[in-house]
Structure formats: C-alpha cells, structure tokens
Amino acid sequence: MRDRFHDPERVRQLAARIGRRMTRGWRIMEVCGGQTHAIVRYGIDELIPAELELIHGPGCPVCVTPIELIDRACELACTPGVRVCSFGDMLRVPGSSGDLHSARARGGRVQIVYSPLDALAVARAQPDTQIVFFAVGFETTAPATALSVARARAEGLRNFSLLVAHVRVPPALEALLDAPEAQVDGFLAAGHVCSVMGLDEYAPLCERYHVPIVATGFTPVDLLEGLLACVDQLEVGRAEVVNQYARAVASSGNRSALELIRQVFQVEDRCWRGLGSIRSSGLALRAEFAEFDAEHRFALGVPQPLPASRCWSARVLRGEVKPTACPEFGRACQPLHPLGAPMVSDEGACAAYYRYRAPGAVEASAVDG
Amino acid sequence: MADAGRVAAAVALGECPIPAASDCVQLVHGAGGEASRRLIDSLFARELGDPLLVTDRDAATFEMPSGPGQIALTTDSFVVHPLEFPGGDIGCLAVYGTVNDLAVSGARPLYLSIGFILEEGLSLATLARVVGSVGWAARACGVHVVTGDTKVVERGKGDGVYINTAGVGWLEPGRACGPSQVQPGDVLLVSGDVGRHGLAILALREGLGFETRIESDCGSVVRAVEALWERGIRPRCMRDPTRGGVVTAVVEIARSAGVEIELESLGVPVRADVRAACDVLGLDPLEMACEGRVVLWVAEAHADAALACLRELDPSAARVGRVRARAEGRGRATLRTEIGTTRWLDLPSGIATPRIC
Structure with missing residues (x-):
C-alpha cells in the first residue's frame, strides 16, 4: 500500500458505503481539475454506483482562460524587449491563432516558471527586458501573484508587470446553479482553493440553492469521503458546508494569504472560456497597482474575432455532457491537436478522459452521446 | 580524431591567428589547423585515453569477433541542458545512451564514434570534464571510442555542447530479441528504480529546490544484461525506458507485439523522494525518463532467476507486470492502480509540464 490515502481496502469500504447509502441517483460535480484528473486516473467513477453521476466542473484554470487573453500573451511575447513568463501548461492552450509554444517558435520570448516569484527573479536579472507574468489560476495561485507585485513595488522594479487572468470559484458555481439546465445536486469544492479562501463563501450558496458543498482533497480516499459526505446529506435532505479536507483547510482560510489578495486585487466581472462572462468572478489589480498591469503598460491590439468551433468544450465545462459525448473527442480533437481547452491541460476533463479511458470507449460513447 | 572540423570555420576565418593560451573554445578550434590539432592532442586524446582512438587518419579500422553473427549499429544525439547534472553529465549520457541501445537489442557493445558540436565560448575546463566523462563511461561499459569529430559554431548558435555517438556491436546468433518474441504469460521486470533522470534534469533546469538532491540514474545496463x-x-525483449519512461516502453511493446501488457503500479520501484516531487508537480514517475534502466520481458520459468540476477546489481530491481493473451484488435497496455482499479495506458502526449494546482 502506498499510504492511507491510497489504501485499497479503505477505498473499497467507502465505495460500498456510498452504494448502501443511496436510495436514488444523484449528480455531484467535482469542481477542480485536479480532482477530475484523480477520479479518472484511479478509475474512481467505476467503483461507485452507476446512479451516482460525477460531473466534471470548470475547475481547470488554464482551460477557462479566455482566448483574448491568450492572444494578448502571444502578442506580448512577440513584442521586442518583452519576455512572457508563464506556467508550463498554459503554453499549449490555443488562442485564436496559435498558442504560446507557437509564439515562441516564431521568435517570441516565452519562459516557463513555477511561481510568479520566479518571474520576479527573472525581472531582477534582466533589467533591460520587460517581464510580463501571465497570472493564471484560481484563488490558489492568487496570493503568490499578489506577493510578487507587492515586492516589485517595494523594490521599485519598473520592468515587471502582470497579465491577470485570475478567477474565483464561488461565482462560477453560482452561475452554474443559476443556469436553466443546471442539474447538479451537490459539489465537491476544490480543497486547495478552500485552503486559501476558507469555507465562508460557500454557506450562502448551500442555503440559496439547497445544495451540499464538501471541501474535498485529491487522493482516492479523500474523493470517496467527499462523495460519501455529499450523499449522506442528499439522502436526508440537508444542504450544508462540510470539510472533508480538514488536514489542509481551516474554515477561516489562510488569513495572511487572504490579506495579500485583498491588498492587491479587486473583484470584477470576468469572461470564462466556454462559459461566458460571470459576474464578480475575476480578480483584477487595484488602481494603486495599475502601473504593474501589462494591459495598461503596453498598447495591446484589439482582440481578433473568434472562429466558429465544432468542439463541445462549453457544454463539457458546464457539466452538461461527458467529454466522450463530443463528436470530435478522440477524432479531430486529441491532446496533440486540441480543439478545445479541456483537451489541452492534463487537468482538463477531456484530456483526463483521453489519457485514461479505453480507446474503444471513444467510439461507443460518441455514438451514445 | 579523424576529420577534425576541417571545414567548419576555415573559410570564414581566413588567416585567424592561433590563440596562444585560451580558457575557452574559439572558432579557430574548429578550423582544422594548429589550434584544432592542439585541442585534439591535449584535451580529447588525453581525456578519452583510448588506445584504439584514431587521431591521425580519416577512418578507424577495428576487428570484429570471428564466428557467426551480425553487426549491430545505432546512433543517438544528445542535447541535454544543463550539461552537468547530479549523477552525470552530457558526456557519460552520450556513451550510456548508445551503449544501452545496443545492449537492449541483444548485441554486445564494442566500438563508439563520437562527434562534438561545440559553442564558441564554452569553457575548456567544462569540455575537459565532459570528455573525461566520455572516456570514463566508455571504459566502464567496456567499449572503445575509435573515432571522432569536432565542429565549433558561433556563440549563441549552440548550447555549449551537442554530442552525437554511433555504436557498433556484435549480435551473436540466438541473442536477437524484440517485441515479436513476447508471449502471453511472460513476466515484466525492471532493473532498478525509475523516473530519476527525468526528474533530476527538470529540477535542475527549472530551478526547483527540493530538500533532497535527486540524482540521475544514468548508467550502463550492459552488466545487467550480460x-x-x-x-x-x-x-x-528489452527496452531502455528513456523518453516517455516506463509507460512509453510498455505501450510501444504492447502495440508492436499485439499483446496486452498489465503493469502493476505498486510493483514499480519509485523512490519516495521522486514520488513526492512528482506528486507536487502533477507528474507521473512512470512517464519520466530513465537513462540507466532496462525493462525486460522474460518467460515465467526464468522470471525468478532473472530477478535474483538483476537484484545482485541493484536491489531495487523488481517484477512489474505480465503479458496477457492477445486482445482483440491492436495490442494495448493497462495499469493496475494503487487502489486496485485498472486503466488504460497511452503514450504521453508531449513534454512533461507540471500542472499549476
């Protein structure tokens, strides 16, 4: 056995308990791409009753980054004197005319970093180059971005700026619940996001929409415990916030991280790829940090009109259909030549299905769907 | 060194003077004149230290074993960055990569050629270490470096050192092995813990500061195979699980052989520090490159003896899976996960990039 969070016996017991607890079918959405990845990688959806349907949420931050922002990043990378620093999985996400990999191949300057603080170090080391950090991610990565810009200001760095694409999870859940086609009975909230933000934002959602929300981790045992906590509530008609991931999540969140976010960012409406504009779902730099906003610093062109796509990524991101139901899944759309963003990142629902599912299932599901 | 960069820069440089005493590679080192000669004699020949190395003729000649058999020939190029990493450098990697390709084909590696493309400005001390490492690794594998070549490119047009090696080996009758011989019931073994080389390079290249230093596994598999x-x-059948790691090796063999191969996740030896680092980065150790490991398919009857033999050289060698009867359609590979479920394996889709959350 690898560790207690991957204990095959405990996994079997939990799956059996979920089965015994259920008197009817339920639809539960796991919010985070990391959870989707683990569910498919470990085949967890095959262990649970067929009547418990898992819906893959929009929780892959690189996947939901709007095409316009990717185009801007590509444009910046190809601007003389500018270097774009980005998380690695962002490089393969297609914009309207190529991704950051192709921008680099055309001579653009793109560097993979693992933290915005690494990008800050690049800025210190290359004072004659404008360093733009492509700030992508949920509330999980926002504190480090906030720290980088706070430090840049304290150090008087004039060659560091951010292209901000940070998004917030709770408004996206609210938008999903508001949609007329919403059929989600409960949520597994993203454990890492909750470890930063705490649980306070979720109670109003539970109350208003009468859905249970369980902050859940990423191992097989975590995920099954989260599902059980959700099913337990659904079966008795409760709708509360439960913390399965207590080893990492305090209900009040990480106070110093929250304070950093508050100092540097303000909430604004944000467009999500595949979902459209969602009210209050984005983080933007506050006015006092405007000089560090790449969109202010550089004269960026008007976004190109977007081409029509045959891909169903919007429906996948809304949880309406499984990736395998899309007519292009595994055919025109594969990880090496993705049509939609969820096929790009390993965290994307489509990529997770492509990597870990039987090749034969592609055809069968596509026909069924 | 035959043909030591005679053409490269001669035309461009014209009457470029010979550097009196330089501590770095200059274009003139590739021009084929006195500077090239000095570099060959004082650095390459000395550091390689191989009595069969040809430095004054255009081609090396060598003896092959007598008796029935076939010549095996392979070539590989090495562009690893950084040039030096925990557990090795580009020099020994260029030897092990080619020697291991011969060994897993069933051939006994015998001779190597080596070609260097050097970037102007490379420190001669670094070059001496890399070439010394080539010599050391070749001796460790029991192969001779018999011929070589050097070119120099302008600063900014290379990445310090690129190396190409070609290897000649001897394949005795009865030692040929390959996917076509894999049969249902065969057992899958691996000669040591996996994933370290890929992670070591990634950690160094991207400046990931882990608490423990992860060393590359780069090394020769010749002793284990012999x-x-x-x-x-x-x-x-044998395969060295380099790019794409164990997963790629297993998927490719399953497809070539038209069989179903089941890999047992818990059986694959992965060091705790490697697994922890991969967990943090969202990477799969089974997809990370190894440079000193061999994955072998052996008959069930030989499995225990083979494993015992491998463990004498590396206690972490393990039994990691088995071959099942031919599935319908093309061959495929599956993984039995840590929690007892089974999923399909496919070739990794591209460059391993850590996920952000």
Missing part, C-alpha cells in the same frame, strides 16, 4: 546472458537467461 549477467543474464551468462546465466543462460534469455530475455525475449
């Missing part, structure tokens, strides 16, 4: 042959154990 030990098996000497004991009369005949591997049906």
Whole structure:
C-alpha cells in the first residue's frame, strides 16, 4: 500500500458505503481539475454506483482562460524587449491563432516558471527586458501573484508587470446553479482553493440553492469521503458546508494569504472560456497597482474575432455532457491537436478522459452521446 | 580524431591567428589547423585515453569477433541542458545512451564514434570534464571510442555542447530479441528504480529546490544484461525506458507485439523522494525518463532467476507486470492502480509540464 490515502481496502469500504447509502441517483460535480484528473486516473467513477453521476466542473484554470487573453500573451511575447513568463501548461492552450509554444517558435520570448516569484527573479536579472507574468489560476495561485507585485513595488522594479487572468470559484458555481439546465445536486469544492479562501463563501450558496458543498482533497480516499459526505446529506435532505479536507483547510482560510489578495486585487466581472462572462468572478489589480498591469503598460491590439468551433468544450465545462459525448473527442480533437481547452491541460476533463479511458470507449460513447 | 572540423570555420576565418593560451573554445578550434590539432592532442586524446582512438587518419579500422553473427549499429544525439547534472553529465549520457541501445537489442557493445558540436565560448575546463566523462563511461561499459569529430559554431548558435555517438556491436546468433518474441504469460521486470533522470534534469533546469538532491540514474545496463546472458537467461525483449519512461516502453511493446501488457503500479520501484516531487508537480514517475534502466520481458520459468540476477546489481530491481493473451484488435497496455482499479495506458502526449494546482 502506498499510504492511507491510497489504501485499497479503505477505498473499497467507502465505495460500498456510498452504494448502501443511496436510495436514488444523484449528480455531484467535482469542481477542480485536479480532482477530475484523480477520479479518472484511479478509475474512481467505476467503483461507485452507476446512479451516482460525477460531473466534471470548470475547475481547470488554464482551460477557462479566455482566448483574448491568450492572444494578448502571444502578442506580448512577440513584442521586442518583452519576455512572457508563464506556467508550463498554459503554453499549449490555443488562442485564436496559435498558442504560446507557437509564439515562441516564431521568435517570441516565452519562459516557463513555477511561481510568479520566479518571474520576479527573472525581472531582477534582466533589467533591460520587460517581464510580463501571465497570472493564471484560481484563488490558489492568487496570493503568490499578489506577493510578487507587492515586492516589485517595494523594490521599485519598473520592468515587471502582470497579465491577470485570475478567477474565483464561488461565482462560477453560482452561475452554474443559476443556469436553466443546471442539474447538479451537490459539489465537491476544490480543497486547495478552500485552503486559501476558507469555507465562508460557500454557506450562502448551500442555503440559496439547497445544495451540499464538501471541501474535498485529491487522493482516492479523500474523493470517496467527499462523495460519501455529499450523499449522506442528499439522502436526508440537508444542504450544508462540510470539510472533508480538514488536514489542509481551516474554515477561516489562510488569513495572511487572504490579506495579500485583498491588498492587491479587486473583484470584477470576468469572461470564462466556454462559459461566458460571470459576474464578480475575476480578480483584477487595484488602481494603486495599475502601473504593474501589462494591459495598461503596453498598447495591446484589439482582440481578433473568434472562429466558429465544432468542439463541445462549453457544454463539457458546464457539466452538461461527458467529454466522450463530443463528436470530435478522440477524432479531430486529441491532446496533440486540441480543439478545445479541456483537451489541452492534463487537468482538463477531456484530456483526463483521453489519457485514461479505453480507446474503444471513444467510439461507443460518441455514438451514445 | 579523424576529420577534425576541417571545414567548419576555415573559410570564414581566413588567416585567424592561433590563440596562444585560451580558457575557452574559439572558432579557430574548429578550423582544422594548429589550434584544432592542439585541442585534439591535449584535451580529447588525453581525456578519452583510448588506445584504439584514431587521431591521425580519416577512418578507424577495428576487428570484429570471428564466428557467426551480425553487426549491430545505432546512433543517438544528445542535447541535454544543463550539461552537468547530479549523477552525470552530457558526456557519460552520450556513451550510456548508445551503449544501452545496443545492449537492449541483444548485441554486445564494442566500438563508439563520437562527434562534438561545440559553442564558441564554452569553457575548456567544462569540455575537459565532459570528455573525461566520455572516456570514463566508455571504459566502464567496456567499449572503445575509435573515432571522432569536432565542429565549433558561433556563440549563441549552440548550447555549449551537442554530442552525437554511433555504436557498433556484435549480435551473436540466438541473442536477437524484440517485441515479436513476447508471449502471453511472460513476466515484466525492471532493473532498478525509475523516473530519476527525468526528474533530476527538470529540477535542475527549472530551478526547483527540493530538500533532497535527486540524482540521475544514468548508467550502463550492459552488466545487467550480460549477467543474464551468462546465466543462460534469455530475455525475449528489452527496452531502455528513456523518453516517455516506463509507460512509453510498455505501450510501444504492447502495440508492436499485439499483446496486452498489465503493469502493476505498486510493483514499480519509485523512490519516495521522486514520488513526492512528482506528486507536487502533477507528474507521473512512470512517464519520466530513465537513462540507466532496462525493462525486460522474460518467460515465467526464468522470471525468478532473472530477478535474483538483476537484484545482485541493484536491489531495487523488481517484477512489474505480465503479458496477457492477445486482445482483440491492436495490442494495448493497462495499469493496475494503487487502489486496485485498472486503466488504460497511452503514450504521453508531449513534454512533461507540471500542472499549476
């Protein structure tokens, strides 16, 4: 056995308990791409009753980054004197005319970093180059971005700026619940996001929409415990916030991280790829940090009109259909030549299905769907 | 060194003077004149230290074993960055990569050629270490470096050192092995813990500061493979799991052989620090490159003896899976996960990039 969070016996017991607890079918959405990845990688959806349907949420931050922002990043990378620093999985996400990999191949300057603080170090080391950090991610990565810009200001760095694409999870859940086609009975909230933000934002959602929300981790045992906590509530008609991931999540969140976010960012409406504009779902730099906003610093062109796509990524991101139901899944759309963003990142629902599912299932599901 | 960069920069440089005493590679080192000669004699020949190395003729000649058999020939190029990493450098990697390709084909590696493309400005001390490492690794594998070549490119047009090696080996009758010989019931073994080389390079290149230093596993598999042959154990198929790691090796063999191969996740030896780092980065150790490991398919009857033999050289060698009867359609590979479920394996889709959350 690898560790207690991957204990095959405990996994079997939990799956059996979920089965015994259920008197009817339920639809539960796991919010985070990391959870989707683990569910498919470990085949967890095959262990649970067929009547418990898992819906893959929009929780892959690189996947939901709007095409316009990717185009801007590509444009910046190809601007003389500018270097774009980005998380690695962002490089393969297609914009309207190529991704950051192709921008680099055309001579653009793109560097993979693992933290915005690494990008800050690049800025210190290359004072004659404008360093733009492509700030992508949920509330999980926002504190480090906030720290980088706070430090840049304290150090008087004039060659560091951010292209901000940070998004917030709770408004996206609210938008999903508001949609007329919403059929989600409960949520597994993203454990890492909750470890930063705490649980306070979720109670109003539970109350208003009468859905249970369980902050859940990423191992097989975590995920099954989260599902059980959700099913337990659904079966008795409760709708509360439960913390399965207590080893990492305090209900009040990480106070110093929250304070950093508050100092540097303000909430604004944000467009999500595949979902459209969602009210209050984005983080933007506050006015006092405007000089560090790449969109202010550089004269960026008007976004190109977007081409029509045959891909169903919007429906996948809304949880309406499984990736395998899309007519292009595994055919025109594969990880090496993705049509939609969820096929790009390993965290994307489509990529997770492509990597870990039987090749034969592609055809069968596509026909069924 | 035959043909030591005679053409490269001669035309462009014209009457470029010979550098009196330089501590770095200059274009003139590739021009084929006195500077090239000095570099060959004082650095390459000295550091390689191989009595069969040809430095004054255009081609090396060498003896092949007598008796029935076939010549095996392979080539590989090495562009690793950084040039030096925990556990090795580009020099030994260029030897092990080619030698291991011969060994897993069933051939006994004998001779190597080596070609260097050097970037102007490379420190001669670094070059001496890399070339010394080539010599050391070749001796460790029991192969001779018999011929070589050097070119120099302008600063900014290379990445310090690129190396190409070609290897000649001797394949005795009865030692040929490959996917076509893999049969249902065969057992899958791996000669040591996996994933370290890929992670070591990634950690260094991206400046990831782990608490423990992860060393590359780069090394020769010749001893392990020869030990098996000497004991009369005949591997049906071997593969060195380099790019794409164990997963790629297993998927490719399953497809070539038209069989179903089940990999047992818990059986694959992965060091705790490697697994922890991969967990943090969202990477799969089974997809990370190894540079000193061999994955072998052996008949069930030989499995225990083969494993015992491998463990004498590396206690972490393990039994990691088995071959099942031919599935319908093309061959495929599956993984039995840590929690007892089964999923399909596919070739990794591209460059391993850590996920952000």
